[in-house]
Amino acid sequence: MTLPLSILDLAPVPDGTTSPEALQNIVSLARLGDELGYTRVWYAEHHGMPSIASSSPEVLIATAAANTRRIHVGSGGVMLPNHVPLRVVETYRTLNGLHPGRIDLGIGRAGGSDGRTLSALRSTDGSYFSHELAELLAFEEGTFPADHPFAPIAVVPEKVALPPIFLLGSSGASAAAAGQLGVGYSFAAHFSATPAAPAFAAYRAAFRPSAQFDRPHAILAVSALVAPSEEEARYLSSSQAVSWALFHSGDLRRLLAPEQASKWPLTPQQEAIVANQGKLWIVGDQQQVKATIEAQAEAAGADEVMVTTTAWSHAHRLRSYRLLADAFGLT
Template sequence: MPKPLALSILDLAPIAEGTSTPDALAETIKLAQLGDALGYTRLWYAEHHGMASIASSSPEILISSAAAHTKNIRVGSGGVMLLNHAPLRIAEAFRTLEALHPGRVDLGLGRAPGGDGYAMRALRSGGGEEFSAYLAEMMAFDEDNFPSDHPFSRVPVAPGGIRLPPLWLLGSSGASAQAAGQLGMGYAFAAHFSHTPAAPAFEAYRYGFKPSEAMPEPRTILGVSVVCAPTDEEAQYLSYSQAVQWALFTTGEQRRLMSPEDAHARVLTSQQQSVIDHQSTLWIVGSPETVRDTIAEKAESSGADEVIITTTVHSYELRRRSYKLIAEAFGLVPR
């Protein structure tokens, strides 16, 4: 009998129209506590910059907050955009988190800047081709294995006596898959926004996997976007907030997440409608039964060990309801 599918949560801390940023951040705690109680495996926070509809710009702060308000669920980054940060800074931040919450923290790392070109300039973000160097530097700090003549060999990482939590590489095209395997890390694929199939990336990852102390066996996570409601019709109605948000963002309009009523009343350009037509094929929208069957099929066809779910609807209460319905549909064991 196959083992039950592990389910996790990816929280972008969406900011809905009619609410404030403090409201959105307070909601991260409510969702963390709900996910913990429902039996979700882990809760990750994304890093996005310069987006009016997203409050998740500092994953390490949200991780610390969520861990302090929960007991069992793993908390981590999905992910830290490493090119925006000095590798020593990330090594120190996540060693600190691991020391505060031993055995409950994940460090997921992404190549993307998490924002547009203006945000990259403001962050002094490195170029994509530098990611491997940033990653090697962060790991050298953690493992204390710089060559003796390297200037950084004289820099002790604080806090000492602690190692980084388990590392995960995030990908949306398969480019990071082989590297994740060779470095003995976990691998998470962003199928919630990428049209590239995940199965070949997971296969390449497993083929090249070399066990590490933190990751003795290969581990794969499939990211999916889900809106669940009691009926297919209600879920489709609620999901239009996300659909219009994607269309507006892609065509350069920044605003907070609008209500489904306002979204349905919005007159879209042909370009915006084509964005929705293209992107919505990736989203899983429907009743608990519809969502359960679709998630299970995607996990099986891709070879994922775990599925991490991001949900974007205008109502925070209905967002929490969506995660609750999914947990019940899969028979997660409440804690």
């Protein structure tokens, strides 16, 4: 069987473009994924980053779902510490009512930004994640004790279930919890150097069937860029490399064009950042990227691979996803 592939879209804002253009681009990518046979497209939640426009995944989800026919659309994810659990239940029930059977609810424990921005969001400490998740599920399932102050609350819209839940992780901390709850699990190998295999093994070992999932479903998220040649792919990936180095040096700016990035002078510290993080980026021609993704999926024990592609040109991003779909024979 063909390995299921999906798309993780951060709504990148390249240098020389505008945020409205980046937001419009999510529609063309979602439509392409729908046409090519990708399983799902998710939108990440990030705040306070000039190079990323995906601060409101639920708005992007509603827009993408309204402009596609088949593909699942969801959050990758809702950063629960930034939100009141009841509001999340209401929002994603509404989305699932509008687009039945096509919405996913990915939930993460991180804040998705720097400390100052998170304080403006009234974000809670990640240590409250288990409590917030339990509260969210209690609202959905109506399982508050009779004497709990939230027990009488009517959650609306009524008679609409939450979409399938996926817990997100980058270290394995959420893996066993995802299994015990009987939900899906997604591992962020696109930025985490922690091996995914132990997390997936813990998830499967702890898994208990639920109303949402009768079997485990593990998604491996990777960063990949495909071009007709390895040489071109590596040239285009210089945008991601330099932007990552600048970001982790405290220089927040939009994604640079490869013409600039390939000539950008990096300090020894920044070069070390790129050398370390670059090990996680899958860059090459169709067959090189396909072979690497298949090897990583097999090693991790993944049921599905979700791909995020960083390139300055939106046209090159679309081309990369086309080439990847062709390499894997998606339909």
